[in-house]
Amino acid sequence: MAASGTELIEIKGLHKSFGDNHVLRDIDFAVGEGEVVCLIGPSGSGKSTLLRCVNLLERPDGGAVIVRGENLADPDCHLDAARRHVGMVFQQFNLFPHLSVLENCTVAQKTVLGRKTAEADRIARANLERVGLTEKAAAYPAQISGGQQQRVAIARALSMDPMLMLFDEPTSALDPELVGDVLTVMRDLAEEGMTMLVVTHEMAFAREVADRVVFMDGGVVVEQGTPDNVIGNPRHERTRAFLRRVL
Ligand code: ADP
Ligand code: MG
Numbered sequence: 001m002a003a004s005g006t007e008l009i010e011i012k013g014l015h016k017s018f019g020d021n022h023v024l025r026d027i028d029f030a031v032g033e034g035e036v037v038c039l040i041g042p043s044g045s046g047k048s049t050l051l052r053c054v055n056l057l058e059r060p061d062g063g064a065v066i067v068r069g070e071n072l073a074d075p076d077c078h079l080d081a082a083r084r085h086v087g088m089v090f091q092q093f094n095l096f097p098h099l100s101v102l103e104n105c106t107v108a109q110k111t112v113l114g115r116k117t118a119e120a121d122r123i124a125r126a127n128l129e130r131v132g133l134t135e136k137a138a139a140y141p142a143q144i145s146g147g148q149q150q151r152v153a154i155a156r157a158l159s160m161d162p163m164l165m166l167f168d169e170p171t172s173a174l175d176p177e178l179v180g181d182v183l184t185v186m187r188d189l190a191e192e193g194m195t196m197l198v199v200t201h202e203m204a205f206a207r208e209v210a211d212r213v214v215f216m217d218g219g220v221v222v223e224q225g226t227p228d229n230v231i232g233n234p235r236h237e238r239t240r241a242f243l244r245r246v247l
Pocket of ligand 2: 049
């Protein structure tokens with residue numbers, strides 16, 4: 001969980017607009033190798049857009065997103081290569097409904113990474129075991145709970161050997177009783193040393209698991225620091241106002 005000192009992602013002076021809506025304004029922060037950074041802030045503050053710039057679902061308009069020394073904002077950057085080792089887990093799990101749990105975890109391994117079926121199956125099963133769903137390999141998404149579907153989405157992302165995992169409100173669409181199992185899987189991943197950038201409203205999770213918390217509002221980073229500082233003892237009134245609403 002502790003940062004090793006090497007930055008895996010550096011975001012410098014990042015800008016993004018949609019038409020005249022200036023959504024990200026000069027964003028700066030870094031995520032070190034093995035670090036867990038939680039991104040918090042009100043709805044509409046630009047958190048999802050920021051994550052989407054990190055895996056190039058959106059092209060930044062200015063600034064740099066440097067992943068392992070390569071600037072993704074550079075028009076010459078090879079998008080597929082850059083994206084291949086970034087896992088993303090969304091609020092809506094986005095599983096393929098017509099594929100089994102196992103197949104959901106193998107299809108991209110085969111099509112993107114070129115793995116043979118036997119190898120892809122072995123890796124998928126190992127990751128399903130990691131998220132506690134070995135016995136659901138043959139089930140279809142509609143046959144399992146939302147929390148189980150989200151854990152499959154995590155296993156699917158892990159099966160691509162990501163160097164970095166992005167989570168965008170992974171528990172927001174879940175019934176409250178299903179949230180805990182997903183957070184437990186994420187906590188385990190953090191403890192295993194996975195580098196993670198997590199957008200979440202789960203303040204208890206952020207407080208316990210994050211090495212650093214970044215608070216965004218209105219497209220800017222208002223403050224960042226340790227969870228004890230940002231959540232426990234925020235310096236800015238905007239942070240305090242947000243925390244009063246969510247805690
Ligand atoms: P958050 O995830 O913090 O709720 P978002 O990044 O989703 O915030 O949205 C920030 C702003 O960007 C909002 O005003 C939203 O309407 C706008 N926005 C996000 N995605 C798009 C898009 N693809 N096209 C146009 N506007 C967008
Ligand atoms: Mg969002």
